[in-house]
Amino acid sequence: MNVLDFAHAFFSDGAHWHGYDGIPQRLLEHVRYTLLALALAALIGLPVGLLTGHTGRGGNALAFIANAARALPSFGLLVLVVLLIGFGLLPVMIPLVVLAVPPILVTTYEAVRSVDPSPVDAARGMGMHESRILLQVELPVALPLILSGLRSAAIQIVSTATIAAYVSLGGLGRYIIDGLYQRDYEKVVGGATLVAVLALLTLAVFWAAGRFAVSPGVRRR
């Protein structure tokens, strides 16, 4: 048996396709954890990144916070939070959001900072309000890079959300943890394959989002 045989055996077993432990349900749970964590992280990272990027202040503080957050081990944080507050969705969201905020924050800051200053000055000269400059001049130009920060955060969340299963939540990690304890390689390989596919789908979604959202003028640069 090699990895491909295991994967094939996993996906061709009808029992893996329905019920509370079926692939659709686990996939849905995984996507739900991912979207929720990404939304929370974006809610923190985007406004702070945009504002600091626009004013150009606090860059060093941001770098410091981002480095510190990156140093925190997600798995450790998860176990710790579960021991302290018990299990549920919140203890899983905390490590995932801590994981996802630094890439969003730093990339957004850098993206806004790196916008060519001349159109910004021109807009200011035309009497545009600072908030309009940020949203209508800087944001569209910075968008490709901001999206790349979101993308990198999303990919990290997709693969890290598997550890939620260690503290008895669902998601695709369920197959990997259960497979470890049941010594069932089909489940481990099947689960890992699903996570990898979901990560690639995430890449595709962000690629498509880039095509739609980024103004053609910026894209051609």
Add this chain to the structure above:
Amino acid sequence: MNGFFDIPSDLQHSWSGLIGLHLREGLLPVAAGLLLALPLAQLCVRFRWLYPPVLGVTTVLYAVPSLAFFVVLIDYTGQTELTVMIPLAVYSLVVLIPAIVDGVRSVPEETLAAATAMGFGPVRRYLQVQLPIAAPAIVAGLRVATVSSISLVSVGALIGNQGALGNLLAAAQKYDRPELAVNSVLTTAVLAILCDAALVLLRILLTPWMPRGTGDRREPAVRRARPEPEGATR
């Protein structure tokens, strides 16, 4: 026996022993990754067509959660440190290849031409011109790989006490002693920050011509914002 530093006997290491183990399990893979990434990246620079497929393969590998990697490897390398270190080396490779390729590619044509005109052979040119100029980008990649690797070692706790400081997490759960988990998280984070700082120092030493400080401020904006090589804790 419920103090912060009372390590349960079944971990068979003192706190400092766990730290040493953690550093070895976390840093050796990055070193191995760097040794592999340098020639691979050079190939990708040389043969441009090679870069997209290499990037594709490494991205897929990177998306495989570490735990799944560990479990599948147990059959081949047993419940040993090696089982933890192999996937970490692969993840380091994934972060380092693009960092090195971009770094080496950023060396201006004129600089290369000047080196050639001065009679530098390809090897000497690579070692004395391309690598030093690419050093900041390579170190940036190393920083991400190192911090992520140190964080990922902990997951090894799930395959039978192979996670160094991460074993404290399993013990914290088994014996319901949260203070061990606090110890694990804080110690791991401090180790990561110290190693990160050491690499920043290394970059300053390697590139005396660059301004000090952590950011590579003078680089073109697009490249500056790119280096967010993903480092995850799966």
Add this chain to the structure above:
Amino acid sequence: MTSTAQSSRSRTRHTGAAAVALTAVTALLAGCSSGDTSDNPLAGEKAGAGTVVVGSNNFAESTLLADIYGEALRAKGIKVTYKHNIGSRETTYGLMKNGSITVLPEYNGSLLAYLDPEAEQKSADAVNAAVKAKLDKELTLLESSPAENKDSVSVNTETAKKYGLTSSSTLADLKDVAPEMVIGGSPEFQTRRQGLEGLKSVYGLEFKSFKALDAGGPLTQEALTRNTVQAADIFTTDPTIVKEKFVVLKDPENLFGFANVTPLVHKDGLSRKGVDALNAVSAELDTQTLLDLDAQVQLEKKDPLDVAKAWLKSAGLA
């Protein structure tokens, strides 16, 4: 860029580098892309002659028992190393077979259910005989201790009140209400005979869903206390049963069989002296002692090794 001569020279160099790099990567990936699972790559891991490797599963009592048996061997001058916290039986049995572990504290009936899910469990002696018949030829069971720690399906007080379950209720009484209940247990409980499989085939119980927790550890206790699950696999020696007033359901069909603490050993790895030392420990250990020792580890948070040493000393075994 470079002259043609130089470029072709560098190309050969790069081809060489390519070969090296590709070989290295292939070697790295070979581990996860091919090979037969029956290969034995762990051969090099076997401990040196004369050293006994004592292993344990991933729950507190297993660590404690491994410490007790291991320290008893040490007291007889035998060299011992530990491999603690490995995982579930599904993993440790494989490591026993290939000789990575010499001694593992096991539970006779639970081991039989793993080796032969359909086997009936009538008496402790019959169980041991059946296990020995099924064991890999390099492995054997030593004498069983009277100390017993079974899996059990236990419910929390809320569930007990709701469905009128008392300490004299049996698993069969769950038949009608199981579809309303979420049951929890270690991930391996889901596929084991002494788990969901047996509960369904023996008692006809089909639960609403299964929640994977840990092997009778804090997650399980918390899930049951907080009513995240209404029933869970709890070890009968678990001190929290009394503390949290969980109701252990009776098992008239003997699904969970016998679970006497019994060392599983690799025949080559243990001398006569070692076997005698382990049998002496098993003879001294009874269920009440095990309950006391578990409480010292799990409630008083003493270190299992200290608890093991102190008990061996008081029992005159070390």
